[in-house]
Amino acid sequence: MNKDFWKILFTWLETASLEELHHKRNLVQQMLGQIHDRGLKSDIRRILRFMDEEILARAELSKLMSVA
Known part of the structure; x- marks a missing residue:
């Protein structure tokens, strides 16, 4: 996967x-079970x-915001 893919992924995240x-x-987890290429699995x-x-970061932030 190239740099543009990772940039798009981080923006989406x-x-x-x-x-x-x-x-x-959940969809990506399902894909993992269907892929056989080691590089793609990685x-x-x-x-x-x-x-x-x-x-996890959002859960922690939400927790901090509810305490404050």
Whole structure:
């Protein structure tokens, strides 16, 4: 996956709703089970990690905002 793909992904991660993140994460997780190419599987796992990080960051931010 090229630099433009990753730029687009990071932009989407920052702007997508939490619902969109969860929905797309489920779709990407399903794709992982259907892919046999090791390189592509590695990229998909990296995408999943970035999605998980964004979901976690939003949860932590929400928690901080509710305490304040």
